[in-house]
């Protein structure tokens with residue numbers, strides 16, 4: 001009997017410890033009941049998903065607030081899982097996660113392997129260089145120049161297309177936007193192609209490091225993704241998205257981050 005009580009106490013202690021330490025998976029605690037869905041994200045992509053400045057175990061951002069609002073509307077709960085961007089689709093396919101919320105562009109290629117919600121925001125790609133770069137003024141000045149892009153992103157595909165056309169030099173692939181910018185700063189790369197809202201957010205937070213050149217390279221829309229054929233979850237996300245747009249929550253989240 002005493003042993004059982006001891007074990008119970010120890011288990012309780014461990015559970016409490018894990019709950020307060022943030023665990024390995026960064027979670028957003030939501031009160032209430034409802035099924036828990038695991039949401040995969042690459043949380044180095046402000047303002048869409050990034051670690052909270054005061055609590056690095058907490059993921060915050062536009063996508064996080066939007067998914068939380070949809071979950072509240074549809075009566076489900078979410079748990080966030082931190083993954084590399086190019087690991088998100090395999091994780092969805094293997095059932096490790098249920099939803100991708102990671103500033104993911106709706107592309108024909110991705111649509112073949114996952115199902116996307118309706119677009120939830122318009123974005124696009126931008127070309128950026130070091131703030132003091134006087135040489136690159138447009139996409140026509142990139143011949144032989146080294147690109148820094150995020151592995152598995154639409155920015156990397158845009159760079160690969162330019163490379164195939166002989167319009168740029170080598171491509172350096174990196175995991176996160178911060179690494180890309182570091183490579184621009186230290187001169188290993190001459191330019192970057194990344195999502196315009198994310199590049200803009202970086203520039204407003206860290207003026208004088210990089211600058212955008214030329215117009216938006218291409219327009220894109222982001223969607224949340226579920227495993228192909230998971231219509232039940234897809235319908236919940238789409239209905240929830242529509243509802244939070246109607247009731248003003250979407251606009252509030254928009255105003256908070258942009």
Ligand code: GLN
Nearest residue numbers: 045102103104105153154
């Ligand atoms: N929007 C880009 C894509 O889907 C990059 C997204 C990201 O890095 N989170 O490829």
